[in-house]
Amino acid sequence: MTRNRALGSTLVGLTRALAHALVSEQVARERGFLQSLDPRVRVAGLLAMVLAVTLSHRISVVLALFGVAVLIALFSRVSLYTLATRVWLAVLLFTGVIALPAVFLTPGNTILTIGGGSLRVTSQGVTAALLLISRVETAVTFTTLLVLCTSWMHVLKALRAFHIPQEVVMMLAMTHRYIFLLAETASQMFESRQSRTVGVLDGPTQRHMTARTAGVLLSRSVELSNEVFLVMQSRGFRGDAKVLSEFRMRAWDYLGLIAFLVAGSFAVWMGRS
């Protein structure tokens, strides 16, 4: 695997995507706070929280919203270990690397000098870096909670409530289904190639192989779309999609929606600069 690095990492990426989807479906079936709410409330409420995070200009308010996100995770039976490894650490590494130079590059009041005065840490730089990291951590946590606690089909049905065109929702649903089919096909192609490979493939050979695999996958995708169209047509599809809706809003759902909206509005009010 390590010898043909690109081949190996593509395989790992494809397998990880498939495994990732399984974890989401499992958590979405748990009995917890978010799962008990109507999917439309979950989508609207968590999006309101993400918006509140981006509108807040104070670190203290963003951190308070982060605390709310952790509480929601606990009550929704989402493992904090999963969040820590999948979200918090990844975001900290990615955004941390981006935010670190801001500590030195942002002009403002110097609070520390390093390297004989060549590097100056400014108070504004530290605040900007902390604000960016905390905001991204909190927003991504809310988004991940939505992704983990809502099955994909429920997300799609909830999107229809926001007047997203029916064709778009249908395309999202079909794309999601075919991602797994094509990812599995690609994974099998890479696996079969790797199982027949002895020794180390040089860069150009690996490049040609990857491009050929993509080409084969493209031809199969076009064939697949033609077959899917014929199947849809044979079942009476004429371009208009009709989907059953089974959502019912209960008092608990209204209460949840109001709680999200009040918390989000309060955070925006408190987070003004």
Added chain:
Amino acid sequence: MHIPDGYLSPSTCAVLYAGAGVGWYEALRRIRHTLNARMVPLISVFAAFSFVLMMFNLPLPGGTTGHALGVTIAAIVIGPAGAILSISIAIAIQALFFGDGGITTLGANCFNMAIIGSLAAYASYRMIAAGAAIGSRRRLVAAAMAGYLATNLAAFITAVEFGIQPLLFRDARGVPLYAPYTLGVAIPAMMIGHLAVAGIAEGALAAGVVAYLQVADPSLLQNTSGLEPASEHPPAPRQPLRKLWITVALLLLLTPLGVLAAGRAWGEWSAAEFSSAEGRSRITASSQRQPAPPNAPTGLQRLSTLWTAPIPDYAPRFVKSPSLGYLLSGMFGVGLVASLSLAVQSYLQRRRSTGQAT
């Protein structure tokens, strides 16, 4: 290039959602018109293909690896409208299902990668490959260049979006509220990686897939090639270019209007104008009252003597009337350009027929 939530201000996100909305609306309108019921399965399967393609790790020269956006292949095979929709759907699934890229920044990500990327890839592919046969090498170069240009243009637009954040959104103490780097830092930081790695990955994968399709399934390259599909029936005779020639003749008749225009176009001064008082006052007047330099720039002085135009200032020496001189110059210019174009066209046709014969 996937911007997470928190990097862009809500107002920037709203503007980019609006920009993406225009792109989605137009793409949806065009694709409905051409595909109708076939649209849903084609775009869906292509979005799934693009999603999987984004996971492919491509080894690059120098021992590094890079991910492609997949936008170039989509634009080449199903055209810009289909590419905009399928890449947008792939990005939406990445954000809503895999948490890759933000929800508030979904409009920005779609605008940068799906809309700008698709349009840039399609335009540059069509421009570079113009008229080339489906199986030609030029199409490979065009795909590679299209991938490289599209990725870097999308990255540049993303960098500009990052770079304007600290200029527009700061608190009273001067703390940047969103992405903290100005354009001077954001653009080089973003572009180095894309110029050196991501653009090459996209270009290499696009060229590789086009090379495969040229051999295995050339029909997939036909849609956006700009070439007529091969047919058993002889092509219909071409429409004469009468309308174009009438327009050119009308424009030629209007050329004497140029004599009425006062002054000289900004920056088209001769070296002699810098030394005359009248010329200097004209330069000052057309340069928003900025005084002209005391002497003509040395480079201008040196290079202005290199070439003497046969018909200077559109006024042939043997014609007294300036209007007639303008008209004759215009006719001479149009004739020269048309002759050159015909010569190039006839040379290319001869080369093509020789190539087909061998």
